[in-house]
Amino acid sequence: MLLRPASPADLSQIVALERLPESQRYVGQWTEDHHARAMAGPNARYYVHEGDTGHITAFVIFLGFEEGPSSIEFKRFVVAQPGRGLGRRLLAEILRLAFDEFRAHRFFLDVVEDNVRARNLYRSFGFSEEGILREATQRDGVWLSLVLMSILDREYRERRAANPDAPDVKD
Secondary structure: OOEEOOOOOHHHHHHHOOOHHHHHOOOOOOHHHHHHHHHHHHOEEEEEOOOOOOEEEEEEEEOOOOOOOOOEEEEEEEHHHHHHHHHHHHHHHHHHHHHHHHOEEEEEEEEEOOOOOHHHHHHOOEEEEEEEEEEEEEEEEEEEEEEEEEHHHHHHHHHHHHHHOOOOOOO
């Protein structure tokens, strides 16, 4: 299993991953208390990936469960060491969870416009860019735009049907 449900005992490692320099460039920064409240509430699902040493090397947050799973937000995805293929392997599992387990109709995210690596990864899995949220967040006092991206359940299923044995499906 690539991902397991997170528990409150995982929160310190989740926050530590969020504080890594690469994460701080692209990911919002929540306090451990904020994460604890979100994790305990009905709207969020947290999952983690543990490396061989037992330390958490990635985490993901899904939001949008209070009103049913028709539209699930892919709120946060942090990988400790980007560029080594773990994110690609985990994204295949994340999509499986969203569509096969949670039964989402729409799975969406926003990504900082200059996060080219992430945008390319999401596109390679069939996400479509829907638009720009202009100057929607700040980094170091500078306003940044976010790209809204999504994939629908039928698009996910069509891609899986076209290549059912692939751990990830590329364009």
